[in-house]
Amino acid sequence: MTDTVELPRSKRAEATKARILEAAINEFANHGLAGARVDEIAARAGANKRMLYVHFGSKEELWLQVLEHVYAHKREEERALDVGNLHPQEAMARLVRFNLRYTARHPEFVTLLNQENMHQARYLGTSERVQALYSPLLDLVREVLARGAAAGVFRRDAEPLQTYVTLVALGHFYVANLHTLSAVFQARLSSEAALGAREAHCVEVLLGYLRP
Amino acid sequence: MTDTVELPRSKRAEATKARILEAAINEFANHGLAGARVDEIAARAGANKRMLYVHFGSKEELWLQVLEHVYAHKREEERALDVGNLHPQEAMARLVRFNLRYTARHPEFVTLLNQENMHQARYLGTSERVQALYSPLLDLVREVLARGAAAGVFRRDAEPLQTYVTLVALGHFYVANLHTLSAVFQARLSSEAALGAREAHCVEVLLGYLRP
Amino acid sequence: MTDTVELPRSKRAEATKARILEAAINEFANHGLAGARVDEIAARAGANKRMLYVHFGSKEELWLQVLEHVYAHKREEERALDVGNLHPQEAMARLVRFNLRYTARHPEFVTLLNQENMHQARYLGTSERVQALYSPLLDLVREVLARGAAAGVFRRDAEPLQTYVTLVALGHFYVANLHTLSAVFQARLSSEAALGAREAHCVEVLLGYLRP
Amino acid sequence: MTDTVELPRSKRAEATKARILEAAINEFANHGLAGARVDEIAARAGANKRMLYVHFGSKEELWLQVLEHVYAHKREEERALDVGNLHPQEAMARLVRFNLRYTARHPEFVTLLNQENMHQARYLGTSERVQALYSPLLDLVREVLARGAAAGVFRRDAEPLQTYVTLVALGHFYVANLHTLSAVFQARLSSEAALGAREAHCVEVLLGYLRP
DNA sequence: AATGAATGAGGATTCATTCAT
DNA sequence: GATGAATGAATCCTCATTCAT
Structure with a gap:
């Protein structure tokens, strides 16, 4: 008995696709x-x-699937949040x-998004799974804002969408610009200490x- | 001994270089x-x-000069600020x-920065004019924070660098992700109305x- | 010792081969x-x-079999002629x-022949069934010429081979060049009317x- | 003084293009x-x-220009005919x-035409110089037919276009099928003797x- | 006999860069 | 300084063919 069980045919293809x-x-991302x-992608995927x-199908379709994949991954983790x-x-x-x-753990998410923005979202624009990109996080923000306002601990005029964008921006920007910020300020911003400080x-x- | 006087290059050559x-x-940026x-760059530059x-010298050196140029441009406008x-x-x-x-008026600044970050600031890292990249805006933030704290209208624990990064992030992220945000939320975030709302x-x- | 009897291949295999x-x-032909x-051939053949x-065995061997097949098919119909x-x-x-x-009904015959000529008959040259390619039509032409000459209704100096080639050429060329002739003369030469006129x-x- | 005079710049480009x-x-044609x-084309062209x-621009555009070129060449020689x-x-x-x-001297004309017919004249169809393809030979045939009929040495019912097609077919087919005919009839039809016989x-x- | 996955050589096309004038 | 032509290394993609069930 050996562990290296031969995968059933379609499973093997599935695995190849996943590796690619x-x-x-x-x-x-790089x-x-x-x-x-x-060539490099294929080589790395073995x-x-x-x-x-x-x-x-093509490099561009692969790009789209990559985008959809990283988006879906983040959405999934967001969905698992329970506050x-x-x-x-x-x-x-x-x-x-x-x-x-999440952003710090997944810098590829940032890089890929930025690239796609440079392309003016040309690829995502054609995605049929675009709706799957809608953020559960936005719903959470909305709900927490409402609860906070009702409880009198949050101001009542905070708009959910703006607040969501701000919340995301705070993390995203830091990760996105880690390298240029480090260069300009001659600091190692990717250290856990720096990240912790930023988080706080x-x-x-x-x-x-x-605050109200 | 001779001063390394800047040679008065022909005006025409200077103009060609500027157009390039x-x-x-x-x-x-695109x-x-x-x-x-x-080829395209040369063609567009006529x-x-x-x-x-x-x-x-090369495409990569041109890239670096472009980076330095857009950075310098922003710094210049920051320097002109008087608050x-x-x-x-x-x-x-x-x-x-x-x-x-500024960010909205100069989306190329965002795109170029993001690219350079993807390259892990490899090019800026070699720049000899990196010090010129240091932000006057950060000094302004520092000074205003101090004044505010002294006057009792600002909290005293706001760190200048973090505050500066947050301030920049709020604008940068919005512009950087205009297209994907628009795609995901099916909205035209680049309208003046949307931009005004974001600003507020x-x-x-x-x-x-x-607030203290 | 066993006679190398032709194995009664499964009907299914035979059918697959035929479809291919x-x-x-x-x-x-196209x-x-x-x-x-x-890939396309296999897909079309299901x-x-x-x-x-x-x-x-290989694409080239398949090509040869295709050639032999279309030749054999024409020869078969020629053999069925009774004049x-x-x-x-x-x-x-x-x-x-x-x-x-026949040529009009089987444009693939023309196309395949032309291709093979472009290849300088490299494949047919290696065919072992080449003799099967000999044209019954030539024999018919020879015989009719002889009868006509004997009866005094045909000139006596018409050479069978040249006459055969001419006869074949008259139809073959028209079909072979249907598209370019149509393009040059801006006419639809593939219509039944045009074909009838050409026939006459x-x-x-x-x-x-x-005529004698 | 040397013969290998350096060609003026644009002439040199022109020469490269011509060699290609x-x-x-x-x-x-082959x-x-x-x-x-x-790769082969470029290599052969040096x-x-x-x-x-x-x-x-592309392989396909080169194909079209090749077609136009060989057509134009034949038309030119036809135009030089004076009967x-x-x-x-x-x-x-x-x-x-x-x-x-002409056909025997330019077998490439035949091969290229046959190929283009296989492609259903897709490329010529898009040619803007298609009108240049119209055959002066057809006009000559028309004129000679008229003169012959008027002089009573030709039948009066010969249609110019059909006669032209027949005339072209007689030569074209022979050259087009030189190789398969030779294979089938085991003869060297490309010899001058055979060609002369065919001509007669x-x-x-x-x-x-x-004949009337 | 039949299948789906895999392969490596080769194909058209593009690129940044340099030469000769 | 400026130009048009040329170059060779890559780049994306495709093909006929074979492997492992």
Whole structure:
């Protein structure tokens, strides 16, 4: 009996496809759509270049699937958040921390998004799964804001969408600009200490703003 | 001994170089370093491709000069800001608005920065003019924070660097993600109305946070 | 010791092979040897690509079998012609008409032949069934010419081979160049009317020439 | 003084383009559109592959230009024909011989035409120079037919277009099928003797048909 | 006999860069 | 300083063919 059980045929193909996607996320995140190399992706995936085309059709379609994948992944983690029985302020702090930490753990999300924005969302615009991109986090923000306002601990004029964008921005920007900020301020902002400090600050900002 | 006087290059050569830089900013902003085409830059500049190499040496060196140029441009406008005789809250609001509006007016700044971050600031890291990148805005933030704290209208625990980063993030993120946000929320966030609303919100967030 | 009796292959296998051949005729006729796609042939045949290799060995061998097949098919129809009891002139007219109509009904014959000529008959040259390619039509022409000459209704100096080639040429060329002729003369030469007119003309030419 | 005078710049580019076209005619004639290799064309032309794209844009556009070129070349030679002061029969014989000889001297014309027909004249169909393809030979045929009829040496019912097609077919088919005919009849039809015999026969056929 | 996955060589096309004038 | 032509290395993609069930 051995562990290296031969995968059933379709499973094996599925695995190849998954490895290619994984490698593509990496390559695209590091080099962008134009800078990424199809050969490199295949090589890193330990797959034949042809398979990339069998499974994804073209570099651009692969790009789209990568985008959809990282979006879906973040949405999934957001969906798993449960702040329903936390005090509004603690709940909001949790959301802020989650976002910052997720972004720091997944810098590829930031890079890919930025690239797609450079392309004016041309690819996402054609996605049929675009609706799946809608953020559960926005709903959570909305709900927590309402609870906080009702409880009198939050100001009543905070708009959910703006607040959501701000919340996301606080984490996203820091990660997105880690390198240039570090260069300009000659600091290692990616250290856990720096990240922790940033996290505390972001919570302060949002809760400070929301004070009634 | 001779002073290394700047040679009075022919006006025409200077103009050609300027046109190439201009075209490069555009091309790089729209397509990134890898996606940009040297032919296109030369064509748009109405210059011979060879001139690009005469003036800039290589595509990568041109990229670096573009980065330095857009950074310098923003710093220049920041330096022109004068909030010294404004009330701290009005001064801070002014800084927030300035940053958002500048970013909105210069989306290329955002795109280029994001690209450079993807490259882990490899090019800026080698820049000898990096010190010129240091932000006057940060000094302004520091000074206004101090004035506000002294006057008792701002909290005393706001760190200048964190506050500066937050201030910049609020504008930058919005512009950087205009397209994907628009796609996801099916809205035209680039309208003046939307931008105005965002501006008001950002001011609210920062001033709300800074309340003692 | 066993006789190498032809194994009664499964009916199913036989059918698969036939479908592949059919699909190959089409694909080769439309795209030529180099332009034809093995994947497409298999797909059109509703067969697995592997089967193509099992039954035919390679794309080139398949090409040869296709050639032999279409040649054999024409020869078969020629063999079925019976003009023995027709008056020489009517017999010759019949041969002309047959050839033109057959060619029009089987444009793939023309295309495949042309391709093979481009290849300088490299594949047919290696065929072991080449003798099967000898044309019964030539024998018919020879015989009718002889009868006509004997009867005094045909000139006596018409050489059978040249006459055969001319007869074939009259139909073949028209079909072979249908598209470019149509383009150049801006006419729809593939209509039944046009084909009928051409048929009448060809008969006129050959019988006119054969007048004593 | 040396003969290898350096060509003025644009002349040199022109020469490169011409060499590429020349090489392309050869490669396309021998291998067809799909079978031709761009690398091979460039190599044979002694040119860099890139130049092919600079001058022609793509393989398909090069194919079109090749077609237009060979057509134009034949039309030019046809235009140079002068049979106005020959006796109708001699004039017609001259046209037949010219066509057969031209075709034999330019087998690439036949191959290319056949290929384009296989593609259903897709490329010529998009040509803007299609009108240039109209055949002066057709006009000559028309004129000679009229003169012959008027002089009472030709039948009066010969249609010019049909007669033209027949005339062209007689030569074209022979050249087009030289290889398969040789294979089937085990003869060397490309010898001068065979060609001469074919020429005599073709003249006989046409003049025989045209007898009143 | 049949299948789906995989392969590696090769194909058209594009790129940043340099040469010759 | 400026130009048009040229270059060779890559880049994306495709193909006929084979492997492992």
